[in-house]
Amino acid sequence: MNVKAEPVHAALETIPAESPGAPRGDDNSSLRADILEKLTYYVGKSTVTASDRDWFVAVALAVRDRVVDRWIASTKATYENGAKRVYYLSLEFLIGRLLFDALNNLQLTDPVRAALEELGVDLDRLRTVEPDAALGNGGLGRLAACYMESMATLGIPAYGYGIRYEHGLFRQALKNGWQQEYPEDWLSFGNPWEFERPEVVYAIGFGGTVEAEATSDVMVRSVWKPAEVIEAVAYDTTIVGWRGRHVNTLRLWSARASHPLRLDAFNLGDHVGAFADRMRAESISKILYPSDETPAGQELRFRQEYFFAAASLQDLVRRHMKVYGDIRTLHEKVAIQLNDTHPTIAIVELMRLMLDTYDIAWEEAWEITQKTFSYTNHTLLPEALESWPVPLIERLLPRHMQIIYLLNAFHLDAARSKNPGNDALLSSVSLIDESQGRRVRMGQLAFAASHRINGVSALHTDLMRQTVFRDLNTLLPGRIVNKTNGITFRRWLHQANPGLTKLLVEAIGPKILDDSMELEKLKPLADDAAFREKFLAVKRANKVALAKVIQEQIGIRVDPSSLFDVQIKRIHEYKRQLLNILETIALYDAIRAQPTRDWNHRVKIFAGKAAPSYHQAKLIIKLANDVARIVNSDPTVRDKLKVVFLPNYNVSLAEAIVPAADLSEQISTAGMEASGTGNMKLALNGALTIGTLDGANVEILENVGDDNIFIFGLKADEVEARRREGIDGTANISNSPILAEVIEAVESGVFSPGEPGRFGSLTNALRHHDYFMVTADFDAYYATQRRVGDKWRDTAAWGRSSILNVAGMGWFSSDRSIAEYAEDIWDVPVRY
Numbered sequence: 153m154n155v156k157a158e159p160v161h162a163a164l165e166t167i168p169a170e171s172p173g174a175p176r177g178d179d180n181s182s183l184r185a186d187i188l189e190k191l192t193y194y195v196g197k198s199t200v201t202a203s204d205r206d207w208f209v210a211v212a213l214a215v216r217d218r219v220v221d222r223w224i225a226s227t228k229a230t231y232e233n234g235a236k237r238v239y240y241l242s243l244e245f246l247i248g249r250l251l252f253d254a255l256n257n258l259q260l261t262d263p264v265r266a267a268l269e270e271l272g273v274d275l276d277r278l279r280t281v282e283p284d285a286a287l288g289n290g291g292l293g294r295l296a297a298c299y300m301e302s303m304a305t306l307g308i309p310a311y312g313y314g315i316r317y318e319h320g321l322f323r324q325a326l327k328n329g330w331q332q333e334y335p336e337d338w339l340s341f342g343n344p345w346e347f348e349r350p351e352v353v354y355a356i357g358f359g360g361t362v363e364a365e366a367t368s369d370v371m372v373r374s375v376w377k378p379a380e381v382i383e384a385v386a387y388d389t390t391i392v393g394w395r396g397r398h399v400n401t402l403r404l405w406s407a408r409a410s411h412p413l414r415l416d417a418f419n420l421g422d423h424v425g426a427f428a429d430r431m432r433a434e435s436i437s438k439i440l441y442p443s444d445e446t447p448a449g450q451e452l453r454f455r456q457e458y459f460f461a462a463a464s465l466q467d468l469v470r471r472h473m474k475v476y477g478d479i480r481t482l483h484e485k486v487a488i489q490l491n492d493t494h495p496t497i498a499i500v501e502l503m504r505l506m507l508d509t510y511d512i513a514w515e516e517a518w519e520i521t522q523k524t525f526s527y528t529n530h531t532l533l534p535e536a537l538e539s540w541p542v543p544l545i546e547r548l549l550p551r552h553m554q555i556i557y558l559l560n561a562f563h564l565d566a567a568r569s570k571n572p573g574n575d576a577l578l579s580s581v582s583l584i585d586e587s588q589g590r591r592v593r594m595g596q597l598a599f600a601a602s603h604r605i606n607g608v609s610a611l612h613t614d615l616m617r618q619t620v621f622r623d624l625n626t627l628l629p630g631r632i633v634n635k636t637n638g639i640t641f642r643r644w645l646h647q648a649n650p651g652l653t654k655l656l657v658e659a660i661g662p663k664i665l666d667d668s669m670e671l672e673k674l675k676p677l678a679d680d681a682a683f684r685e686k687f688l689a690v691k692r693a694n695k696v697a698l699a700k701v702i703q704e705q706i707g708i709r710v711d712p713s714s715l716f717d718v719q720i721k722r723i724h725e726y727k728r729q730l731l732n733i734l735e736t737i738a739l740y741d742a743i744r745a746q747p748t749r750d751w752n753h754r755v756k757i758f759a760g761k762a763a764p765s766y767h768q769a770k771l772i773i774k775l776a777n778d779v780a781r782i783v784n785s786d787p788t789v790r791d792k793l794k795v796v797f798l799p800n801y802n803v804s805l806a807e808a809i810v811p812a813a814d815l816s817e818q819i820s821t822a823g824m825e826a827s828g829t830g831n832m833k834l835a836l837n838g839a840l841t842i843g844t845l846d847g848a849n850v851e852i853l854e855n856v857g858d859d860n861i862f863i864f865g866l867k868a869d870e871v872e873a874r875r876r877e878g879i880d881g882t883a884n885i886s887n888s889p890i891l892a893e894v895i896e897a898v899e900s901g902v903f904s905p906g907e908p909g910r911f912g913s914l915t916n917a918l919r920h921h922d923y924f925m926v927t928a929d930f931d932a933y934y935a936t937q938r939r940v941g942d943k944w945r946d947t948a949a950w951g952r953s954s955i956l957n958v959a960g961m962g963w964f965s966s967d968r969s970i971a972e973y974a975e976d977i978w979d980v981p982v983r984y
């Protein structure tokens with residue numbers, strides 16, 4: 153069979169054209185009645201037997217009804233006015249919980265709270281029973297979630313496309329300080345937010361052959377005959393914009409076999425084998441790959457990429473053809489954004505559909521493709537630049553491989569005619585890497601097929617131009633643009649920090665809820681002692697709440713008046729949690745040497761997951777926990793220093809930690825963090841940053857002013873220069889008595905009694921292979937931490953800087969980022 157851009161079953165549009173019935177009331181009594189109705193008739197429980205989870209489902213369904221009314225209106229309006237749509241393709245959406253997103257954006261938090269109170273139910277307890285939708289690893293997936301919310305807020309008709317992983321990112325537990333991974337089961341109690349669309353099903357082919365079929369005496373067309381066909385089924389989740397103005401769809405694909413059961417085998421008694429095809433097909437949407445930064449070089453991952461790209465392309469092409477009837481106008485009505493290279497095969501799929509299904513000539517198909525696609529680059533790390541072996545693509549997608557070969561031939565012809573004799577340039581821009589077995593380079597392919605390629609911070613974009621895409625940028629100039637990342641303030645300020653939000657509304661007016669740049673009005677208040685008091689009281693309350701979480705989770709009591717020094721993010725050598733731990737040990741040594749000095753009280757708070765196969769990162773987690781155990785049980789230290797590692801970092805834990813942070817650790821090796829968004833969440837909530845000039849830290853510095861941030865360490869170009877000189881750390885260590893003592897302590901087993909060699913691979917790297925410049929930056933970091941301590945003693949100065957951080961962060965709203973994408977990349981209007 154040929155896999156055509158047609159659903160297996162006739163897919164009528166999935167949303168009815170008119171809302172049935174009257175809009176639902178938002179007053180307490182309507183809400184209460186609706187929640188009770190859902191509890192009774194959907195959940196099937198009475199108020200007597202209902203558990204918190206039952207109540208959560210009832211509330212979610214009652215709220216969802218109110219979203220759906222607006223969803224239908226949004227979709228209808230888009231059809232009626234023929235608006236261009238944005239399709240955001242991402243293999244990850246790190247969403248977290250959705251209840252408070254919907255409640256907050258529909259202004260229903262207080263009415264629902266009141267309605268539940270009348271029923272004797274506490275909304276905040278219900279909040280915590282919702283499982284996190286953790287369909288992502290870290291920053292990249294969280295960015296996709298923030299961008300979905302901002303696109304809805306700005307009234308951009310958009311679909312997010314991804315995979316409905318049955319198991320999201322693993323749950324992290326700590327056993328003796330070692331990371332243990334457990335499967336995550338977010339769907340086990342059902343998901344009240346999603347709509348299954350059994351009628352939206354597409355056939356996705358793999359393998360097989362390509363045959364030439366004569367279409368006339370002179371024309372042939374290629375017909376791909378896949379050996380294996382599986383089905384992609386749509387599940388829709390609504391994404392409500394701020395104040396419910398617009399609602400978009402997140403459409404996630406689930407895989408299933410076209411023939412779930414081989415009846416012949418079953419009847420012959422092979423009861424397990426009869427389901428083998430089904431298992432194989434369904435494995436595609438079974439789990440999220442827990443690789444952070446590096447592609448899992450596995451066939452299943454590639455099958456996931458094609459599966460979701462092909463389903464999404466068929467879906468959006470069908471929608472376009474139904475309304476406009478002409479594939480040649482696709483780029484006028486459709487913008488496709490690739491969130492990193494993972495969906496890049498969608499480019500080849502669109503070419504295939506145009507060439508083989510719609511008989512568009514090559515030149516025109518390529519023009520339309522380039523006008524439709526754009527690509528966001530997220531990393532310059534060489535090990536994370538995605539590529540796939542040619543034989544793998546040839547075997548799984550034979551027609552696509554033919555198209556890639558042709559694309560590369562035309563691409564290299566153009567490059568050769570512009571740069572005759574420049575072989576180095578040719579091999580650097582080629583879509584196929586010949587150096588280590590033949591591999592298709594997804595970054596080069598995504599670049600060549602996109603009218604815009606964006607970096608995610610100013611520095612990252614500059615480095616992109618100078619490094620990975622230097623030659624492509626010469627060949628295809630003017631395509632690289634910067635779109636510095638942002639975060640949605642609805643989640644990371646309004647929901648996570650209601651105390652601060654309330655204070656802001658009181659102090660500078662309610663407009664702050666709609667326009668993040670209003671935060672600038674806070675600046676004069678930084679010098680107002682009465683306001684500072686109120687501001688610090690909010691921070692204090694958030695710290696008391698986090699102290700409670702710490703006590704409950706890991707049984708450690710922390711003093712909320714301490715400086716809360718926070719590093720929360722994936723564990724990675726380039727993020728340099730190790731630098732922070734070494735400084736912690738140095739501080740511990742100093743306290744023990746002079747226990748009676750008037751030390752600041754500090755709590756070092758860590759959270760983050762390591763990729764399961766990333767040995768060094770897991771060892772860093774173990775070291776943090778071993779240091780915590782020794783420090784926390786040392787009676788000479790007590791409240792002067794506490795070290796906590798909170799397990800299972802996810803969006804919900806971030807929402808608890810971020811509002812309580814005083815100091816934000818953003819200490820990556822300069823040139824290695826593309827942007828960071830954790831840095832933005834923390835500064836927005838009043839944490840002062842200690843950080844390197846890396847990623848968006850550079851722009852945070854510009855926005856908050858150099859008196860209100862602690863910048864230290866080598867700059868990106870200096871890191872490059874140092875690396876050229878060599879990465880042995882011996883000299884750095886011998887020049888730093890404090891660092892030398894710290895490393896010796898680790899090596900002598902102070903934190904691993906009886907097993908001094910436990911951290912040998914970390915300390916050896918520091919001594920002889922310090923690629924991440926931990927030893928080179930240690931003294932600067934240590935000294936800067938002492939400046940942090942000095943400032944902390946001056947409560948007024950600290951409070952002033954903290955307020956000025958909040959005041960300066962308005963620019964980092966993802967509404968600003970998305971408005972820039974809309975104007976420079978997608979060519980769609982925004983509505984404020």
Ligand SMILES: *Cc1c(COP(=O)(O)O)cnc(C)c1O
Binds near residue numbers: 289
């Ligand atoms: C924001 C966020 C990240 C990204 O943090 P960085 O510090 O930018 O790496 C990762 N994971 C979660 C759960 C987040 O909320």
